[in-house]
Amino acid sequence: MENCTGLKPIREDVDADGPDPLRAIAEKYYHLPCSVMTPNEGRLDLLRELASEYRPDCVIDLVWQACLTYDVESRRIRRLAEEELGVPYLRIETDYSPGDSARIALRVEALFETAAAR
C-alpha cells in the first residue's frame, strides 16, 4: 500500500486555493516520502501511521527491480517491521514479468504461516 501507486501519493492534497498552482503541485511532489529523497523520514512516519490504522500481521516490502533507493531503504523497513511493529517482514524484489509468480506465492504463503503462528 505504501508505494508509488498506492496510498503514498494520495495522502496529501494539492493546495487548490494557493496563489500559484504550479508551485502548489511542486510542493506536493516535494513532500512525497519517496526514497529518492534524503533524509526520508517521512516514509517511516507514514508506515507507522498506516500500521496503527490497518494493524497489519506482517509487512511485505515490494522492491521493483532497478529501484535502487527502495532497495537501500529495505534495511530500515525491516527494522521498523521486526523491531518496532513486531511483525514478520518479507522483502520481494521483482519486475512486471510473471515468471517468478509461483516463487513469490511460496514466499507469501510461508510468511502468512509464520504470521499466523505468532
Add this chain to the structure above:
Amino acid sequence: MTGSKAFAGIDSGSRTIKVVLWDAEAGCVVGRAIRDQGVEQARRARDLFEEVLRKQNLDPGDIAGVVATGYGRDAIDFADTTVTEITCHGRGVRQQDPEARTIVDIGGQDSKVIQIDGNGQVRDFALNDRCAAGTGRFLELVAERLEVSLEDLADLAAASDSPSPITSMCAVFAESEIIGLLAGGARRENIVAGVERSIANRVGSLAGSAICDPVVFTGGVAQLSGMRRAAEEVLGRPVRVANDPVYTGALGAALIAADLGRKGAIAGNCSILRKPFPDRRRVAYNGQRGVRSRDLR
C-alpha cells in the same frame, strides 16, 4: 493398525516425491518412500502413497490426515491441506533436533536458509530459486559431465587435494567452466570438491551474517558427506546433518498433519480410493485460513 493414528506427509519436490507416515501414538515414522518426480505429478504421488500403505499393510482408512508440501503440493488432490515446505522443514527439524536455530536446505532446484525459534516456528527465511547454481540439479549436471553416479560424488570429493575454483554464478556457464578444467587436465576429485564449495558459497551468501547456531543441514544434497564439510568451511561453524535429510520436509508435513489431527482440524477421512478426486477441504494450520498459492497469483 487400528484407531487411525497414522498421518501422512507428502513432499512433492522439484526432483523427487517423498512420502512419510507418522504414527502419532507411538511417536515414530512407520513408513516412507521416495521416487523421482515426473510429468504426472499427482498420479506419481498417489502411486507412491499407495505403495507405502501396501508395504505397511495399511488401508487409506487407517490414515487420519494427509498434508502435502513442496513445489507440487497443490496437485496432491488427496491431501487434507497444504503447507509450504518452509514451515514443514521447521517442524521436521524441531522434531529431530529441537536445539536447531538455522536450517540450511538444499534441494533439487532451490536452496533455503530458514531461521527458527525454540518452538520450531519460522522466524525468517531466504530462498535462492532463480537459478540452478547452488542446488542439487547442479550436482546432477556435474555428475553427468564427469561420468559418475551421484552417490560416487561424495567419495570423489573426499579424495581431492586442491579444489578447482569454480567461479561462474550460473550452472550452465559453470558446466562450460568444468569442460575447460577437464580439458586442462584437472582431476575429477578436485572438480567435484570445487563444485561442492561453489554450492556452499551460494548458500553462504544467501545466509548472510544472520546465522544462529546450531545449524542443521536438510534436503537431498545434505546426503553427500562432502557438502557438510564444504558448508562448514564456508559458514565457519559446525553444521549438523539431519537424520535422513531428504525426508525432512515430508516428515514435517506428517507432523503438521498430526498436529492438526490432535486439534480436530482434519477429520481423518482419507478418501483416496473411494473417490478419484475428492474435494479438498481447506484446513487452517496455525489458525490461518487455508491459502493456496494459486489464490495468491
